[in-house]
Amino acid sequence: MEITRRNLALGGMGLLAGAAATRSALAQDSFFGMREGLEDFWLASDAYVFGYPLVTMEMTRRVLTNVAEPAETKAPMGQIIKMRQYPDASFKDVTAPNADTLYTTSFFDVGKEPWVLSIPDMKGRYFLMPMLDGWTTVFQVPGKRTTGTGAQTYAITGPGWKGTLPEGVKEYKSQTNIVWLLGRIYCTGTPEDYAAVHKLQDECKLVPLSAYGKPYTPPAGKVDPSIDMKTAVREQVNRMDTVSYFKLLCELMKTNPPNEADAPQLAKFARIGIVPGQDFDESKLKADFLKRVPEVSFDRIMIQFKVNKAVKNENGFDFTTRTGIYGTDYLMRALITAIGLGANRPQDAVYPTSQKDADGRKYNGANKYVMRFPKGHLPPAEGFWSLTMYNSGYFFVNNPLNRYSISARQELKQNPDGSTDLYLQKDSPGKDKESNWLPAPEGDFILMLRMYWPQETDPSIINGTWTVPPAKKVGA
Numbered sequence: 128m129e130i131t132r133r134n135l136a137l138g139g140m141g142l143l144a145g146a147a148a149t150r151s152a153l154a155q156d157s158f159f160g161m162r163e164g165l166e167d168f169w170l171a172s173d174a175y176v177f178g179y180p181l182v183t184m185e186m187t188r189r190v191l192t193n194v195a196e197p198a199e200t201k202a203p204m205g206q207i208i209k210m211r212q213y214p215d216a217s218f219k220d221v222t223a224p225n226a227d228t229l230y231t232t233s234f235f236d237v238g239k240e241p242w243v244l245s246i247p248d249m250k251g252r253y254f255l256m257p258m259l260d261g262w263t264t265v266f267q268v269p270g271k272r273t274t275g276t277g278a279q280t281y282a283i284t285g286p287g288w289k290g291t292l293p294e295g296v297k298e299y300k301s302q303t304n305i306v307w308l309l310g311r312i313y314c315t316g317t318p319e320d321y322a323a324v325h326k327l328q329d330e331c332k333l334v335p336l337s338a339y340g341k342p343y344t345p346p347a348g349k350v351d352p353s354i355d356m357k358t359a360v361r362e363q364v365n366r367m368d369t370v371s372y373f374k375l376l377c378e379l380m381k382t383n384p385p386n387e388a389d390a391p392q393l394a395k396f397a398r399i400g401i402v403p404g405q406d407f408d409e410s411k412l413k414a415d416f417l418k419r420v421p422e423v424s425f426d427r428i429m430i431q432f433k434v435n436k437a438v439k440n441e442n443g444f445d446f447t448t449r450t451g452i453y454g455t456d457y458l459m460r461a462l463i464t465a466i467g468l469g470a471n472r473p474q475d476a477v478y479p480t481s482q483k484d485a486d487g488r489k490y491n492g493a494n495k496y497v498m499r500f501p502k503g504h505l506p507p508a509e510g511f512w513s514l515t516m517y518n519s520g521y522f523f524v525n526n527p528l529n530r531y532s533i534s535a536r537q538e539l540k541q542n543p544d545g546s547t548d549l550y551l552q553k554d555s556p557g558k559d560k561e562s563n564w565l566p567a568p569e570g571d572f573i574l575m576l577r578m579y580w581p582q583e584t585d586p587s588i589i590n591g592t593w594t595v596p597p598a599k600k601v602g603a
Contacts, residue, residue, distance in 0.1 A: 167399055168416050171369065174396045175424035177389075178376035179364070179461040180263040183468060184305060185379055186360050188234045190220055193354045195347050203348025205235045205242065205335070207308075209328040213316065213531070215523060219359045222521040223467040223478075223575060226531040227513045228311035229321075231256075231328050237285035238304035238382055243296060243339045244283065247330035249276035249312075253510045253579070254327075256310040257451070257471055258283060261303035261383035263464055265451035265472050272475060272509070272580050282336060286384060293339060303383035308333070309469045313511060313579075315536050359520070361465060365425055369417040370409050373400070377407040388455055431462040442597035443487070444576065446479035448589055466521055471579075475510075477588050479576040482519075485597035490574065492567040495552040498598040502545030507586050507593055510579030511535070514549060516565050517573040526566030527555070532577075533565040551598055574598060 191208065194201045200220055202208040213226040235242050246256060246269065255270030269279060282296045283306055292298055310331070314324045334343045355363055367375075380403040385393060393403060400408030432438055437449040437459055451472035453460040463470045467478060483489055484496060498514070506512035513534035518524050523531045533539075539547050540562055550556040550564045551574070576595060578588060586593035 164413065164416070167413065168420070170395060170399050171373075171412060171416075171420045172424045172427060173392070173457075174376075174399065174401050175369070175372065175420055176428060176461045177392060177396070177457050178372070179424075179428065180464040181261050181379050181383060182367075182372060182376055183360065183364050183464050184259075184261050184263060184307065185375065186364050187221065187468060188305065188307070189351070189354050190356060190360055191232075192234050192348060193351055193356060195350055202233065203345070205233065205333065206345050206348070207231060207233045207328075207331060207333050209325070209331075211325060211328075212321065215529065215531075216525040219522060221468055222359070222361055222465070223515075223517065224523065225311070225513070225515065225577060226523070227313065227511060227534065227577065227579075228254075229314050229324050229328065231308075231310035231312055231331055233308045233333055235283075235306055235308070235333065236304050237283055237288070237301055237306055239285075241282045241284040241288060241290075241292075241298075241336040242306070243280065243332075243334055243336055244308065245280045245332040246278065247327055248278045249327060251276050252324075252327070253313040254311065255471070255475055255579075256308060257469075257475070258299060258301070259307040259309060259469065260301050261305035261379065262385070263460060263468065263470075264302070264453065266301055267299040268451075268472060268475060270475070292336075296339075302386065305379075305383055307469070359522075360468075365421065367421065369412070369420045370407075372421065373407045373409070373412075377401060377403075377405060380404065392455070392457070425465075428458060428461045428465055431458050435459055435462070441479070441595050443483050443485055444479035444481040444574075444595040446477055446588070446595075448473035448477060450478070451475070473581070473589060474583070475580060477578045477581050479578075479588070479595045481574045481598065482571070485599045488600070490551075490567070490572045490598070492553040492569045492572060494600050495550070495556075495602050496567075496598045497601050498549040498551060498596055500547045500549075500596055502541075504593075504596070505535070505547060506576065506578050507582040507588070508578040508580055509582060511577075512579070513577045514565060515575045515577065516551070516567060517575065518568050519571045519573065521573060524566070524568040524572070526568075528561070528564070528566055530564075530566060533563070537562050539563050 191201050192204045197206050210230040214224045218224055253271050255268055257265045257268040260266050280296050281299050282292050284298055284300050285304055286302055312324050314320050385403060400411035432445050438445050438447045449459050450463055450470040513532040515532040533549060541547050548563055550560055551567055553567045555561055556564050581588050583589055
């Protein structure tokens with residue numbers, strides 16, 4: 128089980144074989160020889176997949192808010208986390224972090240009253256402030272692309288809230304009590320630009336509606352010593368046993384209701400004790416198969432890289448334009464949760480991801496690779512683009528340059544023909560090429576190309592008129 132989870136199932140066929148073997152084993156089991164038992168097992172698996180985003184969001188919230196006062200990467204509920212520098216290799220709170228923007232984020236609860244977010248004049252700087260509900264749906268996304276860079280103020284209201292807002296405050300309604308503001312402000316990483324963005328971060332304000340326009344001092348946070356602050360959130364979720372997982376899911380659905388479109392699926396889950404607004408009735412699940420549900424379900428989630436038609440593959444890079452808003456594609460929603468919690472809408476960002484080179488072999492730091500962008504073929508993005516290096520767990524890797532992503536801000540050198548080569552390898556390609564070097568770890572690694580505000584007209588990755596070039600192994 129742990130081997131399957133560590134490789135994140137991107138190999139695809141191995142997981143298909145594993146799932147088939149699991150089905151075979153279950154069929155031979157005396158309990159699963161009965162049709163009803165098999166149906167309940169796969170129904171439980173569907174419920175696990177369905178709830179994966181909400182459970183992961185809650186576990187993430189617990190970790191990121193379990194402090195008495197704001198720190199570099201954490202803050203109490205209702206207070207803004209102002210990351211002052213790019214995350215480094217020690218950052219494990221969120222999978223697939225970026226090293227291009229300074230996160231300006233907060234978890235807050237709109238169950239009792241709305242919260243008001245005030246964004247300062249960004250003076251033309253690229254930024255976006257996506258707001259996610261508990262199911263990871265990006266329900267609103269103020270930012271340069273959508274609302275411009277002038278000063279703006281929003282009230283985020285809960286599912287059942289009705290009332291009057293102050294003049295000049297626009298309402299954004301969340302379907303759930305849990306709201307995650309996952310703001311990103313572009314920064315070049317120079318001391319001068321860090322200082323400029325820090326000033327903008329400090330001018331961002333988040334207060335409950337009852338305190339809007341008044342002096343407000345947020346209360347100190349409450350620290351729960353029982354919360355695991357060391358283990359990556361994804362691993363904490365994946366290690367939960369089935370009963371604990373479903374108990375938490377049902378508890379969360381009391382204040383974070385599913386969509387109306389989910390009704391047909393939820394009607395099926397009632398048979399195994401999962402009903403929105405009610406506690407989990409574990410008596411309706413047979414103990415014989417409970418322990419197998421998380422493993423098989425996580426395999427089903429990760430295999431979506433290979434079997435979901437919404438996932439495209441170009442030159443070894445998998446990507447989808449089905450992020451941020453998922454409808455009833457529960458497997459896709461769970462997949463994005465597992466590998467990139469907090470993903471944006473495709474109009475704001477597309478994330479081609481690759482674990483295998485142009486010849487279909489896994490990337491490994493023992494080899495050297497070159498990714499060549501022909502003249503005029505650098506990623507077409509209105510915001511910015513970057514190529515990020517992760518280890519096999521989607522986390523940053525220590526390296527001599529402390530460089531986790533590479534982009535135009537490195538002042539990339541061009542070849543005589545106007546093309547641009549990126550060097551993906553463990554050791555330096557030489558001082559003259561280090562501007563184009565993205566350091567790799569010793570073992571397997573994963574590449575993610577970020578395109579923020581991708582062009583929607585030709586050339587465009589959204590409409591298929593721009594293609595990601597392959598990363599090719601070079602040398603012996």
